[in-house]
Amino acid sequence: MSHGTRPLEDVLDDFAESVNQEGTSVGALVHSFEDRSLGAVLVILSALLLIPVIGGVPGAADVIAGLILIFIAQSWFGKKGVWVPKFIAKREIGEDKLNAAIEKARPWAQRVDKLLKPRLSGLVRNWPARLLISVICAVLAASVFILGFVPFAMTPAAAAILAFGLALLGRDGLLALIGYLFVGGTAVAIWHVWGIVF
Numbered sequence: 001m002s003h004g005t006r007p008l009e010d011v012l013d014d015f016a017e018s019v020n021q022e023g024t025s026v027g028a029l030v031h032s033f034e035d036r037s038l039g040a041v042l043v044i045l046s047a048l049l050l051i052p053v054i055g056g057v058p059g060a061a062d063v064i065a066g067l068i069l070i071f072i073a074q075s076w077f078g079k080k081g082v083w084v085p086k087f088i089a090k091r092e093i094g095e096d097k098l099n100a101a102i103e104k105a106r107p108w109a110q111r112v113d114k115l116l117k118p119r120l121s122g123l124v125r126n127w128p129a130r131l132l133i134s135v136i137c138a139v140l141a142a143s144v145f146i147l148g149f150v151p152f153a154m155t156p157a158a159a160a161i162l163a164f165g166l167a168l169l170g171r172d173g174l175l176a177l178i179g180y181l182f183v184g185g186t187a188v189a190i191w192h193v194w195g196i197v198f
Contacts, residue, residue: 007116007169008109011040016102024098026063027089038075042068042137042165049144049158051101061154063091065144068161072138112166120173133164133176136183143190150193156185 022028045068049061123129140157147154160182167176 008043008113008166009106011043011169012102012106012109015044016099019095019098019102024092024095025089026067026091029067037169038071038134039165039168041071042161043169045071046158046161046165047105048098048101049154050162051104061144061148065141065148068141069138072134072141075134116166116170116172116175118171120177121171123173123176124167124171129176130168133168133179136179137161137164140183140186143186147186147189147193150196153189153193156182156189160186 018029045064049064124133137160140161143157144154147157160179163175163179163182167173167179
């Protein structure tokens, strides 16, 4: 995968190719992600959460959040293969929905690629900074299981994961700062949803 001047659009191109070749079961998607950097995985999965055509499918948000947690854990332990239970691996998300989501995301990817540049690199380049981001993203992904009870409540969490993924992908510390701002929004959303649901 090329990471020149269009890192995000390259990720979408690769993902679209994987969808067309491997299929759209969760198992196929996991397989297509195995050789990608954590930043690319976070970008793709969080973008799917943000697009209503996918995030609105019953149970899809929980599956996607679970995949984010699996890949973050994989990055911590340095494992290449990811084991997913068969009943999850066989679940289909739908090729039409995924392709529609990719096409909806493409114009945004082109705009974001023009903005991505190495800035404030201390927030994303060194190992402690990247570990902190991965831990925060794991907490954000776990919060989706609670926030999913209320429509659109998981948007700040998904936006934060997307910003952190882009920060890792483009070595852009400014986007990491934006991600930290969305973390605050997620905390507020959890507070309100907790009061409504529990």
